[in-house]
Amino acid sequence: MRYQELYEKFGQQGLFSVNEARAVESDFHRPRLNEWMKKGYIRKFIRNYYVFSSVPADERFIFSAANRVYAPSYISLQSALAFYEIIPDKPFSVTSLSTRKTKSFSTPFGRLIYRKAAVKHFWGYDIETGADAVFMIARPVKALLDLLYLEPRLNSAEAMKELRLDMKRFEAPDLRKELFSGAEKMGNPRVLRVIKEVFK
Helix, strand or coil: CCHHHHHHHHCCCCEEEHHHHHHHCCCCCCHHHHHHHHCCCEEEEECCEEEECCCCCCHHHHHHHHHHHCCCEEECHHHHHHHCCCCCCCCCCEEEEECCCCEEEEECCEEEEEEECCHHHCCCEEEECCCCCCEEEECHHHHHHHHHHHCCCCCCHHHHHHHCCCHHHHCCHHHHHHHHHHHHHHCCHHHHHHHHHHCC
16 A cells, blocks of 8 residues: 555544554555654554644544544543633643543543543533544533542532632523533432532
8 A cells, every 4th residue: 555545545534543554455564654654654643543744733633533542432521621611721631431441542642541431421422523523522511520420539619619610601501400410310429419519
């Protein structure tokens, strides 16, 4: 396979795996990847995944890549809250929720962290679409509930102040209803108690 053929096949998605390359050409040789990396055409993303050097390191691409390399998963916690501008600071890592074991990867674009959740908690996400990327991300309410569930230190209204939440984002009656019903669905007494304290 020539590099141009590889780019024509996978360039639009920005990221490709060795298995995808072999699905196109069964006798694809891995040494070609080293050759293309030396020429600056591609970069290693994580084991068995490569990214085209022309791909910009923007948030939407990284979210899409995070979904792909460790599925099923969706962007959540501080990463999703920052995406919606509900918290003021952008986290250094991209954090996702997954039904698989907790895992993390170092990439040229930063660290990808996956937090394990029970299958019963794998809900409350949307699919963001666009010309540049497609990815699964928690809705604002679920991102907050996931964070509360996975971070026991957030056990009071006082502790929640460290997040500097934009509380106005949750003033709409439908979102407040979603918060309380979602907290009940999580089935965790601490999560429900903190939600009641913060959004009373």
